[in-house]
Amino acid sequence: MLSEVELIALIKAGDINAFDEFYKRNWRALYQTAYRSTGSSDDAKDLVQTVFINLWNCRYSLQPDRYNASYLFRSLKNSIINFHKKDSVRKKSMDNLLYVEYGDQYTHEDNLIAKELSVVIEGEIRELPKKMQEVFILSRQQNLSVNEISEALNIAPRTVKNQLSNALKILRTKLGIF
Known part of the structure; x- marks a missing residue:
């Protein structure tokens, strides 16, 4: 040997x-x-x-x-x-895209635009394929990790990551005008 x-x-x-x-x-x-x-x-x-x-x-x-x-x-x-x-950068960039904080630093017009964008985002999320939508909501709205989603839906962690990645690509493309 x-x-x-x-x-x-x-x-x-x-x-x-x-x-x-x-x-x-x-x-x-x-x-x-x-x-x-x-x-x-x-x-x-x-x-x-x-x-x-x-x-x-x-x-x-x-x-x-x-x-x-x-x-x-x-x-x-x-x-x-x-x-x-x-992984951290991916999650932060999506969080920045999807979640808009409302505060005193924003004008009334900013708040209206943010609310309109929020409605558009929610509508686009509903347009995602069912499984992709479910994975996306568990990740971004319920803050579950990839492994937690994998266990909850009984799918491979790689599948979860692929679904999230595809959802982000779709949303970025559709929300590009904003």
């Missing part, structure tokens, strides 16, 4: 079998770490896949004598951080 350093040297040389062996040795530990962070099997698999794709893509710059297992976990950690940043 080859050592990790020997596998890295073979991977650097482009040996796909060495890469496969390296993948098999390290996949489970990375997956478990990603799953604990995301709570989603699909997202964890995607993150681990990204780590290995990145490793393969930069194989020529690997230094076998300097390589250690913490490289993979650092790469995974960065992928997880980016994943959470993107």
Whole structure:
């Protein structure tokens, strides 16, 4: 059985079998770490896949004598951080699109426009396909997480994310005039 350093040297040389062996040795530990962070099997698999794709893509710059297992976990950690940043930004941008606060800083005309926009948004939400509408309402109006929605509707977390993403695209397109 080859050592990790020997596998890295073979991977650097482009040996796909060495890469496969390296993948098999390290996949489970990375997956478990990603799953604990995301709570989603699909997202964890995607993150681990990204780590290995990145490793393969930069194989020529690997230094076998300097390589250690913490490289993979650092790469995974960065992928997880980016994943959470993107998820947070997505949710914030939609919240900003859909929820308008009413306050003293707004004029009477601003409040009327906001109310009109709210009615239009609600109408567009009702126009979404039934399952997409249900997922969207659970996420944005009842503030449920992807995993909570997944469990409540008995669908995969990836399906929930896809439904939310598609709903946002549809709403942005239809609400572009505002």
